[in-house]
Amino acid sequence: MLRFFIFIAIVFSFITAKSQCNDQLVRDASSKVGNFYYVKDFKIKFKKAKKNKVNKMLHSLILNRNTTYLFILGDAKEYDGRIMFEMFGEKGKLLSSYNPGADKYYEKLQFTCESTGMYQITLQFSEGQEGCGIMVYGSKPSYER
Numbered sequence: 001m002l003r004f005f006i007f008i009a010i011v012f013s014f015i016t017a018k019s020q021c022n023d024q025l026v027r028d029a030s031s032k033v034g035n036f037y038y039v040k041d042f043k044i045k046f047k048k049a050k051k052n053k054v055n056k057m058l059h060s061l062i063l064n065r066n067t068t069y070l071f072i073l074g075d076a077k078e079y080d081g082r083i084m085f086e087m088f089g090e091k092g093k094l095l096s097s098y099n100p101g102a103d104k105y106y107e108k109l110q111f112t113c114e115s116t117g118m119y120q121i122t123l124q125f126s127e128g129q130e131g132c133g134i135m136v137y138g139s140k141p142s143y144e145r
Contacts, residue, residue, distance in 0.1 A: 003132065003140070011100075015049055019036075019136070021045075021076035021078065021079075021132040021140060023096055024076075025043075025074045025076060025132070025133065025134040026041055026043070028074055029041065029072045029073070029074045029135075029136040030136055031133050032072050032107075032108070032136075033070065033072065033138040034070070034138075035140065036068075036069075036070045036138030036139060036140045037138055037139050037140065038136070038138050039069075039137050039138055039139050040136075040137060041134055041137075042057070042121075042123060042134070042135045042136075042137040043133075043134055044057050044083065044112065044123045044124075044125075044131070044132070044133050044134070044135070045131070045132045045133075046081070046124075046125055046130060046131060047130050048128065048129055048130040049128030049129075050128075053094055053128060054124055054128045055124060055125070055128065056122050056123070056124045057122065057123040057124070057129050058120060058121070058122050059120070059121050059123075060119070060120055060121075060144065061087075061118070061119045061120075061121060062117070062118055062119075063113040063116065063117065063119050064113060064116050064139075064141075065113055065114060065115055065116040066112075066113070066114075066141065066142035067112070067113050067139050067140065067141050067142065068110060068111070068112045068113075068139070068140045068142070069110070069111045069112075069113065069137055069138070069139050069140075070108065070110050070137060070138045070139075071085060071095070071097075071107070071108070071109040071110075071111070071135060071136075071137045072107065072108050072135070072136045072137070072138075073085055073097055073105075073106075073107050073108075073109075073133065073134070073135050074107070074133060074134045074136075075125075075131055075132065075133035075134075076113075076131065076132040076133065078111070078132075079125075079129070079131040079132055080128050080129045080130060080131070081125025081126055081127075081128075081129035081130055081131025081132075082098075082104070082105050082125065082126040082129075082131070083097070083105075083122070083124075083125060083131060083133030083134075083135070084096075084098045084125065084126055085097040085121065085122070085123055085135055086110070086121065086122045087111070087119055087120070087121045087142075088119065088120045088121075088122075089115075089117065089119050089120075090117065092113075094111065094119070095109050095111055098108060098126070105126075117142075121135075123135055
């Protein structure tokens with residue numbers, strides 16, 4: 001009987017750790033917004049992508065001219081995938097959290113918007129791996145700099 005309870009406790013702790021990766025990530029990323037106004041968060045969780053495929057989440061954001069935005073990324077360390085963020089405007093790619101030349105991932109990105117409009121963001125995990133992550137963003141109008 002004791003073995004049964006130990007087994008249940010182990011299974012429950014594993015399930016809890018995996019299912020709460022979003023909650024802890026939101027708290028961690030939100031605490032890094034600093035003196036920016038918290039705007040929104042996007043949670044992302046994907047299983048490993050099928051061969052030659054990549055799972056992507058696409059969202060549209062309306063950003064305002066003369067406003068600086070701070071994008072904060074976080075991923076759950078118990079998964080292999082590293083979160084990757086890209087932002088596109090009318091002129092193409094404007095931001096990326098991954099620099100392939102240096103093989104470097106960035107946790108924070110800052111962007112000063114020069115033109116009010118619709119921007120597209122994509123979120124995915126490196127190499128289509130399984131992952132759980134968060135992107136939080138905040139804003140600061142130019143008159144508050």
